[in-house]
Amino acid sequence: AQTVTQSQPEMSVQEAETVTLSCTYDTSESDYYLFWYKQPPSRQMILVIRQEAYKQQNATENRFSVNFQKAAKSFSLKISDSQLGDAAMYFCAYSTSRTGTASKLTFGTGTRLQVTL
């Protein structure tokens, strides 16, 4: 079974600075997907970024980027130019990529990000 580990329960960053959230995972599969989801106080789960394991290039979405190290099974999220609206719980998640199968996500326990002035 796959597992996802987030070892940082809480992180803090000053507005406009950069912060990196860590995630490691364990799997025996070679093809899979990794995700970062954001959960603000509203509870809504919002997709931040997605990485396909077969791609060597790290995914980027505006101020959000990942450092995907497949051999090390590491998938960190970097938030640049942090904004107050980035304050939330961030979850790392894994899913298999077998076509025609359900995208059953395995989640980490989350990292709560605080953004200070």
Added chain:
Amino acid sequence: NAGVTQTPKFRILKIGQSMTLQCAQDMNHNYMYWYRQDPGMGLKLIYYSVGAGITDKGEVPNGYNVSRSTTEDFPLRLELAAPSQTSVYFCASSTSFIGRGAHLPSGANVLTFGAGSRLTVL
């Protein structure tokens, strides 16, 4: 476009009562899921469905039942509610893609979540 709609948003149950959490999606997604989120934890999969009439257990199915009579709806039934079922419940849906390899379209394998339903069992 409403996406994934869950009702109710909040509910308090007494031990032993039953209830149904409703979930509907209007994106014509084949796959639907129910997750629960306990305090300080990530989401865990309760049940999922790959299409109308087909459901399967996830990681934590005990105490729950589901049905999928239409593509749009995926209700979650709690029978004999217990305090251990106090949680926030999320419904989600995703597209399917039939093809070869892992090179899926950008929308595939991405879950769209509902806003969650907070359930307290006292």
